[in-house]
Amino acid sequence: LGGIEVIEPLRINVSSDIELVLKLKIYKVLINARTLKGTPAQNILLKAYAGGHYLSSAWTNSSGSAILPGIPPGNITLKAFTSDGEIELGTWTVEVWGDIDVVDPEIVVPEVERIGA
16 A cells, blocks of 8 residues: 555465455544643644555644544554644554544643744
């Protein structure tokens, strides 16, 4: 999947014309981001990676929620950044698998204070 190995290599011997169908479940991961004080972490940039490869990103809304689409099964690294992407707030590993459409980890990010001029 875009250079990411999502299953173990599979050897298939073909002796004649054959149609082969491979299916891979791709997930939407719902993130609920909270601050250390327990309030919604608004306008946080979340990025998902697998095996060091970038997958997708989203910003949290006013309730601290965001949906990251196009996530393959396996261990996914989530990184949280300030809304401008300049400051990394934290990194988490989430396991995505099974027969569910949405994985819903709650991520707690540190408070970010504005720096005045």
